[in-house]
Amino acid sequence: MSSTTNTSTHHTSTIGAIGAPSRRNTELALLVFAVAIPVFAYANVGLAINNEVPSGLLSYGLGLGLLAGVAHLVVRKFAPYADPLLLPLATLLNGLGLVVIWRLDQSKLLQSLPNYFQAAPRQLLYTALGIALFVVVLLFLKDHRVLQRYTYISMFCALVLLILPLVPGLGANIYGAKIWINIPGLGSLQPGEFAKIVLAVFFAGYLMVKRDALALASRRFMGLYLPRGRDLGPILVVWALSILILIFETDLGTSLLFFGMFVIMLYVATERTSWIVFGLLMSAAGAVGVASFEPHIQTRVQAWLNPLREYKLSREVTHDGIVHSDQLQQALWAFGSGGTLGTGLGQGHSDLIRFAANSDFILATFGEELGLAGIMAILLIYGLIVERGVRTALAARDPFGKLLAVGLSGAFALQVFVVAGGVMGLIPLTGMTMPFLAYGGSSVLANWALIGILIRISDTARRPAPAPVTNPDAEMTQVVRP
Amino acid sequence: MSELTLTVMRLGFLAVLWLFVIVAVQVIRSDLFGTRVTRRGTRREGARSQQGGRAAARQASPPQQRGQQGGGRQRRNAPTKLVVTEGTLTGTTVALQGQTITLGRAHDSTIVLDDDYASSRHARIYPDQSGRWIVEDLGSTNGTYLDRSRLTTPTPIPLGTPIRIGKTVIELRK
Numbered sequence: 145m146s147s148t149t150n151t152s153t154h155h156t157s158t159i160g161a162i163g164a165p166s167r168r169n170t171e172l173a174l175l176v177f178a179v180a181i182p183v184f185a186y187a188n189v190g191l192a193i194n195n196e197v198p199s200g201l202l203s204y205g206l207g208l209g210l211l212a213g214v215a216h217l218v219v220r221k222f223a224p225y226a227d228p229l230l231l232p233l234a235t236l237l238n239g240l241g242l243v244v245i246w247r248l249d250q251s252k253l254l255q256s257l258p259n260y261f262q263a264a265p266r267q268l269l270y271t272a273l274g275i276a277l278f279v280v281v282l283l284f285l286k287d288h289r290v291l292q293r294y295t296y297i298s299m300f301c302a303l304v305l306l307i308l309p310l311v312p313g314l315g316a317n318i319y320g321a322k323i324w325i326n327i328p329g330l331g332s333l334q335p336g337e338f339a340k341i342v343l344a345v346f347f348a349g350y351l352m353v354k355r356d357a358l359a360l361a362s363r364r365f366m367g368l369y370l371p372r373g374r375d376l377g378p379i380l381v382v383w384a385l386s387i388l389i390l391i392f393e394t395d396l397g398t399s400l401l402f403f404g405m406f407v408i409m410l411y412v413a414t415e416r417t418s419w420i421v422f423g424l425l426m427s428a429a430g431a432v433g434v435a436s437f438e439p440h441i442q443t444r445v446q447a448w449l450n451p452l453r454e455y456k457l458s459r460e461v462t463h464d465g466i467v468h469s470d471q472l473q474q475a476l477w478a479f480g481s482g483g484t485l486g487t488g489l490g491q492g493h494s495d496l497i498r499f500a501a502n503s504d505f506i507l508a509t510f511g512e513e514l515g516l517a518g519i520m521a522i523l524l525i526y527g528l529i530v531e532r533g534v535r536t537a538l539a540a541r542d543p544f545g546k547l548l549a550v551g552l553s554g555a556f557a558l559q560v561f562v563v564a565g566g567v568m569g570l571i572p573l574t575g576m577t578m579p580f581l582a583y584g585g586s587s588v589l590a591n592w593a594l595i596g597i598l599i600r601i602s603d604t605a606r607r608p609a610p611a612p613v614t615n616p617d618a619e620m621t622q623v624v625r626p
Numbered sequence: 627m628s629e630l631t632l633t634v635m636r637l638g639f640l641a642v643l644w645l646f647v648i649v650a651v652q653v654i655r656s657d658l659f660g661t662r663v664t665r666r667g668t669r670r671e672g673a674r675s676q677q678g679g680r681a682a683a684r685q686a687s688p689p690q691q692r693g694q695q696g697g698g699r700q701r702r703n704a705p706t707k708l709v710v711t712e713g714t715l716t717g718t719t720v721a722l723q724g725q726t727i728t729l730g731r732a733h734d735s736t737i738v739l740d741d742d743y744a745s746s747r748h749a750r751i752y753p754d755q756s757g758r759w760i761v762e763d764l765g766s767t768n769g770t771y772l773d774r775s776r777l778t779t780p781t782p783i784p785l786g787t788p789i790r791i792g793k794t795v796i797e798l799r800k
Contacts, residue, residue: 174653232650488633525647
């Protein structure tokens with residue numbers, strides 16, 4: 145017997161269980177990296193535009209480093225097993241966004257516009273508030289399953305948030321989309337960004353309870369599982385809701401985001417492909433239907449189908465009462481002139497986009513100044529955030545956490561797709577902001593809260609199971625035994 | 627600023643950005659955790675005088691083991707590893723750290739047996755309250771044999787006694 149072992153020791157191996165390491169030091173190292181890259185970019189922009197290292201370099205670097213450091217310490221203390229990548233990735237995107245917003249502040253062309261203001265300091269303030277919100281989420285949300293109790297309250301809150309911009313006196317119609325509310329003394333706020341998170345909580349709580357009814361009670365027809373009529377109710381309600389948003393707030397992006405998020409979560413909860421087919425058909429039907437009579441959407445579709453014609457019209461005096469914009473064509477030119485490796489930070493002409501160059505169209509500046517190589521890296525970083533979110537969902541032990549993580553990362557992915565697709569001319573342009581990169585307080589705040597919730601779920605998911613309790617009696621017996 | 631500097635910075639920035647992405651992907655790769663399998667090198671190679679080598683190893687290991695377990699709670703002659711001595715998994719060792727070891731064809735077993743004569747949940751080996759290791763047959767079809775006798779009740783395993791499951795033989799060693 146033993147001779148068998150000894151002759152075969154050349155492939156001896158030992159199997160032992162290892163738990164998930166906490167990986168906080170990896171996060172710290174990546175975070176240092178993620179702060180260093182925007183500082184490098186900042187110096188690069190300064191050198192390219194003003195021929196000197198910008199005077200605020202040190203304070204900017206220290207400020208971003210301090211914010212990231214606080215976030216890291218809070219994660220280390222309150223979510224020690226959280227995913228090590230989410231925080232550095234978000235920090236990097238936020239830092240790069242700040243640099244490019246500052247770079248657009250320096251543009252002479254944008255400075256000559258009537259509604260010009262220094263956006264970078266405000267964005268830095270929003271970033272600080274966003275990280276503060278992130279810290280608050282981690283401090284007060286000790287366990288994400290608490291949110292499950294507020295399923296229907298969340299639904300109510302989300303509806304209120306969505307309806308707020310339509311309330312007379314509170315809502316503000318800015319550039320054709322009624323998605324802002326004015327808070328006196330504080331500025332304007334986009335409640336839709338926060339509704340995204342609250343709605344994900346509602347969907348997760350609702351689907352967790354109803355998933356079996358939705359998944360199992362169905363008839364098979366032509367390879368598709370057709371759900372029962374009464375189970376179709378919720379999806380119809382959400383569909384109607386997103387169509388109403390589209391009509392009354394003329395906000396294509398948000399309605400697409402909500403409906404898409406619901407379909408993704410429905411699919412994940414029930415594993416039925418038929419929901420995806422239904423979802424795509426219904427959203428297509430809804431979008432086409434609304435676009436046929438809503439002039440604001442029609443303009444967007446026209447600009448998407450024929451950006452050059454729109455560019456030409458924007459140079460002429462037209463009498464059709466529609467504001468023609470050359471933004472999309474300018475953005476496409478910016479992407480084109482960037483080429484593979486880009487013109488270099490601070491050396492592009494994406495300021496020709498003029499209005500919203502630093503918010504909705506910020507991706508065009510990245511495309512021009514960093515080129516295809518840079519935009520691919522940026523999109524990959526977004527992809528990694530989504531991947532970590534989905535990985536968190538896979539690792540989560542409770543169905544509510546799974547659904548919530550999938551919903552939040554799905555919403556994040558959809559938002560990136562809708563904005564990037566719009567700016568690059570793949571789909572009609574919608575008034576949404578690129579998460580973390582674009583200028584906008586609501587967006588930065590809401591996305592930091594989203595990352596906070598994902599980190600909380602991933603902490604719970606990756607926390608090793610408690611060690612089996614050693615029975616104190618057993619040791620006592622052992623001592624007594626002769 | 628000279629054209630050259632700006633070009634170098636532009637390409638350098640792209641390189642740094644991609645380096646970050648690659649490092650992040652590496653972190654994801656190293657983040658996949660599961661069972662750690664340590665390949666042992668070719669110890670005692672050629673030296674067929676294994677008895678001497680074994681004796682030396684035995685002398686060297688117990689103090690070290692006791693140091694690891696801490697406080698001398700481990701009884702003398704307590705086994706520290708489970709070794710597969712026959713079958714397709716020959717040479718595999720599992721460290722005994724107070725955990726229950728399951729054997730069978732089920733994928734979540736500690737030792738997954740690829741053997742037609744094994745049941746999916748065949749047997750388990752676990753420490754009782756006094757720290758002795760017990761083998762228990764989990765109602766398998768073909769039975770678990772502890773040194774030629776078929777198990778009917780959970781039985782303590784003496785050191786070095788072969789436990790046979792189908793074509794696989796395991797034993798506990800120090």
